[in-house]
Amino acid sequence: MDNSPTALFESYEQDFQQIVDSLKQKLEGDVKDERAEQRKADMRRVEMELDEADEMISQMEIEIQGIPQSMKPHYQTRLRTAKADLSRYKKLSNEVRGQLARSDLLSSRGGAGPPTSDEPYGSTSDRTRLLSGAALLEDGSRRLQESQRIALETEDQGADILMSLRQQREQIENSRDTLHRADGSIDRASGTLKKMIRRMYQQRVVTAIIIVVLVLLIAVIVWEKLS
Template sequence: MDNSPTALFDSYEQDFKQIIASIREKLEGGDEGERGEQRKAALRRVEMELDEADEMVSQMEIEIQGIPQSLRPSYTTRIKSAKSDLTRYKKLSKDTLASLNRSDLLARSHSPNGGGGGINSDEPYGSGDRTRLLAGTALLEDGSRRLNESQRIALETEEQGADILRSLRGQREQIQNSRDTLSRADTSIDRASGTLKKMIRRMYQQRVVTAGIVIVLILLILLILWIKFFR
């Protein structure tokens, strides 16, 4: 098992590339003869794969926090490239779906049973069909606008999440440094405490020795006085 600090990042990047290759095949290399529900089903699978690719990019952003600073710039560039690919295929998927929906609306408007009003030589579409077509186009434009707004909010949320992760990492390093400092301080205090105990013990020993010397001197003085006055 590879325990290098870049192993997980490389793994997520490889998964991302495989998902993007599958998306590219469906969007750019799909069968031109696909129409209707088959094409919509393919686009639904693309949407799910885009969500998976988005998750892979998020995991890559998390893993880059643990990569050494000396290696991080090249990996940051790779994340930017992945985000660029993801954004491009999200837009391509959205445009393809919108084009397919417009084609469906036009096909229904040309259908003999698709209109509320009649079709004549002066009106290529019935009035009811034209109204529904305009309403559908407006609905698609509104949906596209909301999708773009949701995508913008998602990107902002990702950036905020990355900032929070960086902040938490910095706080964790500060806590670890503080803990190491406290550990060194405890060691120094233990050493100082031991030194003080030795000094106190030596002080008591010196007091005992001094007291013994004083007692001996007093006894000698008393002995000298006794010899001088009583003998």
């Protein structure tokens, strides 16, 4: 698993790009060529995808706060580009909705013909709505699975971070214990040195006393011989 500080940002950016590709297909291609009912269904999906894209942008803004300063400018540029793409497709969505509204107005003025025996429901709009609903459900399920996958990955990353923090805490505690033991050893070594120095001075004093006694004995012996 990628535990780099930019992994989640790039994951959200990838999801955002998938949504943008879907928006591009619907707004710049299919929507202009399909029937009215299908276009309405696609525009409902466009609104859902725009909301999801907004959510991805919000997540990217959150994740960019944890990116190191040395890397942040590059990802800030990518975030601004994503925001610009989202604004462009929001504007395009509004334009397409306006076109659909004008088309509906013109259609309502023109009226509608009676149903035929081949089409007992008057048109294929019901089947189109059912297909659109099934597509929406499928897309929603896929988005839900993707959200669950991201949640599981986030949970795994959180567990890894907790494990790493626990290991670091154990290392700090071991280092603290080592320092305490080293401090105790230093205190004992210092006490030993002090005892050795004190004994050395005691030995010097004893040696000096012995020398003085010997000098006095020699002086006494010499004085007795001379006298």
